[in-house]
Every structure is written in structure tokens, then in C-alpha cells.
Amino acid sequence: MEENEYSGYWEPPRKRCCCARQRTQLVLVGLLSTAMWAGLMALLLLWHWETEKNLKQLGDTAIQNVSRITKDLQKYQSNQLAQKSQAVQMSQNLQELQAEQKQMKGQDSQLSQNLTQLQEDLIDVKSQNSELSQNLNRLQEDLVDVKSLGLNEKRKASDSLEKIQEEVAKLWIEILMSKGTPCNKCPKNWLHFQQKCYYFGKGSKQWIQARFACSNLEGRLVSIHSQKEQDFLTQHINKRDSWIGLQDLNVEGEFVWADGSPVGYSNWNPGEPNNGGQGEDCGMMRGSGQWNDAFCRSYLDAWVCEQLATCELSAPVASVSPTGPTPRNES
Numbered sequence: 001m002e003e004n005e006y007s008g009y010w011e012p013p014r015k016r017c018c019c020a021r022q023r024t025q026l027v028l029v030g031l032l033s034t035a036m037w038a039g040l041m042a043l044l045l046l047w048h049w050e051t052e053k054n055l056k057q058l059g060d061t062a063i064q065n066v067s068r069i070t071k072d073l074q075k076y077q078s079n080q081l082a083q084k085s086q087a088v089q090m091s092q093n094l095q096e097l098q099a100e101q102k103q104m105k106g107q108d109s110q111l112s113q114n115l116t117q118l119q120e121d122l123i124d125v126k127s128q129n130s131e132l133s134q135n136l137n138r139l140q141e142d143l144v145d146v147k148s149l150g151l152n153e154k155r156k157a158s159d160s161l162e163k164i165q166e167e168v169a170k171l172w173i174e175i176l177m178s179k180g181t182p183c184n185k186c187p188k189n190w191l192h193f194q195q196k197c198y199y200f201g202k203g204s205k206q207w208i209q210a211r212f213a214c215s216n217l218e219g220r221l222v223s224i225h226s227q228k229e230q231d232f233l234t235q236h237i238n239k240r241d242s243w244i245g246l247q248d249l250n251v252e253g254e255f256v257w258a259d260g261s262p263v264g265y266s267n268w269n270p271g272e273p274n275n276g277g278q279g280e281d282c283g284m285m286r287g288s289g290q291w292n293d294a295f296c297r298s299y300l301d302a303w304v305c306e307q308l309a310t311c312e313l314s315a316p317v318a319s320v321s322p323t324g325p326t327p328r329n330e331s
């Protein structure tokens with residue numbers, strides 16, 4: 001060992017010693033730096049991990065928020081839709097209500113119009129009724145006057161009175177029928193046709209006797225005014241020659257009906273009226289339904305009476321009826 005120390009030449013051990021220390025130092029430094037790096041890396045990793053975690057959390061929160069907002073939005077949109085449809089429904093309801101209101105207003109005015117019309121009609125009917133009653137009263141007064149006249153004047157007055165009464169009765173029926181009252185009532189054993197009732201009498205009679213028989217039944221010998229009426233009569237006389245209410249007793253050749261009207265419609269047998277034989281002034285219907293003027297005092301086996309049909313009054317409207325002031329007793 002000493003040799004080595006005194007040679008003064010052998011330096012390497014020192015060097016070795018120095019190198020070792022350096023090496024140690026280097027190793028230490030290396031270790032230290034490695035540790036530092038490791039720590040740094042760890043820190044970095046930690047930081048990165050933390051950041052990543054935070055980011056993830058943030059992302060999650062954001063996703064949650066977005067989904068919540070989306071849900072809210074959807075809810076809002078559906079609410080909006082519901083509100084819209086509600087609004088549409090409400091406006092429809094409003095329109096319907098307005099239409100109903102309009103309709104009701106229309107109905108209301110229609111109703112009030114109808115009511116006014118009805119009131120007017122009522123006044124009309126009342127005035128017509130009072131007019132009829134007045135007419136009838138006047139006629140009755142005239143009748144009293146007629147009683148104090150001479151025979152000829154009496155007949156004339158009576159004829160015109162009958163005509164007027166006839167007109168009044170027809171007018172009365174027309175009024176009632178126009179108000180919807182059925183006017184087709186006939187006495188027992190009388191047949192109804194159009195506005196009249198007919199009685200087909202059997203038994204041998206002269207014209208004047210037949211006229212009297214009808215008058216006893218509160219009718220008169222038939223007056224024929226249309227083909228339809230003629231057809232109805234032809235159908236019911238059963239081919240029997242029958243007296244009818246036609247005569248030219250006052251003026252030869254001027255036939256008039258028992259209801260006071262002139263001859264409009266006619267159904268004369270060809271060649272009639274011919275005023276044949278000792279004079280023919282009374283009208284008859286042959287079994288065929290065709291008319292002939294015949295000798296008034298001849299006897300025929302049938303005769304036809306008529307009277308106006310009466311109306312089915314549900315309540316007494318006035319004290320007058322087509323046949324006069326006292327209503328007819330049917331049964």
C-alpha cells in the first residue's frame with residue numbers, strides 16, 4: 001500500500017475515487033431527475049385525469065341540461081299545440097254560437113211575423129164575421145119590411161133576399177174553409193159532394209110537390225153547375241127520371257136555377273128545351289142524366305134536393321151559420 005502512495009506517480013485511485021463520487025453524484029442526479037420527472041409526469045397525469053374527469057362531468061351535465069331543455073321544449077311545443085287547437089276549437093264554438101244566434105234571430109222574427117199575420121187574420125175574420133152578422137141582420141130586417149109589401153113585390157123581394165142569403169152563406173163557407181175549417185158536414189141520408197149535400201128523393205111527384213118536399217128537408221131542388229157535379233148526380237139517380245131545380249115559369253125560354261143563378265153549364269138532351277105539348281116549364285133529368293123541359297104537372301118517380309154542406313166548428317164563432325141565425329139540427 002505504501003509503495004503505491006510514494007511512487008508519486010499513481011494517480012488513478014484518486015481519479016477512481018473522484019470518478020466514483022462523480023458517478024454517484026451523477027446517479028443521484030439521474031435518480032433525482034428521474035424522480036422529478038416521474039413526479040412531474042404523475043402530476044401531469046393527475047392533472048390530466050382530473051381535467052378529464054371534470055370534462056366528463058361537464059359533458060354529462062351538458063347532456064343532461066340539453067335533454068332537459070329538449071324535454072322542456074317539447075313540453076312547451078305540445079302545450080303550444082294544445083293551446084292552438086283549443087283556440088281553434090274556441091273560435092269554431094264562437095262561430096257556431098254566432099250562427100245559432102243568427103238563426104234564432106231569424107226564427108224569432110219569423111215567429112213574430114207569423115204572430116202578426118195570425119193577429120191580422122183574426123182581426124180579418126172577426127171583421128168578416130161581424131160583416132156577415134150585420135148583413136144577416138139587415139136581411140132579417142128587410143124580411144120584416146117585405147111582409148108589409150104587395151104579393152108581386154113580395155115575391156121579387158123574397159127572391160133577391162134568397163140570392164143574397166145564398167151569397168152570404170157561400171162567402172161564410174169560403175172564409176171558414178180558407179181558415180182550415182172542414183166544411184163537408186151533411187145531414188143523415190144526404191150525400192156529400194164538393195161543397196154541397198144531396199138528397200135523392202123517391203116517390204111519385206109533380207115538380208111543385210118535389211120542390212115542396214126539398215123545402216121541407218131544409219133544402220131546394222138541385223142546381224147543376226159543372227160536368228163533375230152532373231157526373232156525380234148521374235151516378236146516383238139510378239137511371240130514374242128526376243125533377244131538378246130548373247124552370248122558365250116567369251119568362252118562357254129563360255131558364256133559371258132554384259139557387260137563383262142563370263144557366264151556365266148545361267146538359268140538355270139534343271133538341272131540348274123544346275117547350276113541347278101544352279107547354280113545358282119545369283126541368284128534369286132523364287135516366288141518362290141529360291136534361292129536358294117537361295110539363296110541370298107530370299108525375300116523376302124521383303127528385304133531387306141539395307143544400308150547402310156545413311162546417312165543423314170546434315167553437316162557436318158567431319151567432320150566424322150558412323143556413324141562418326139558428327144552427328141546423330142534424331139528427
Ligand code: MMA
Pocket residue numbers: 272274276280292293294295
Ligand atoms: C116528350 C117529352 C118532351 C120531350 C120529348 C122529346 C113527347 O114529348 O118528354 O118534354 O121534349 O118527349 O121527344
Ligand code: CA
Pocket residue numbers: 272273274275276280292293294
Ligand atoms: Ca121538352
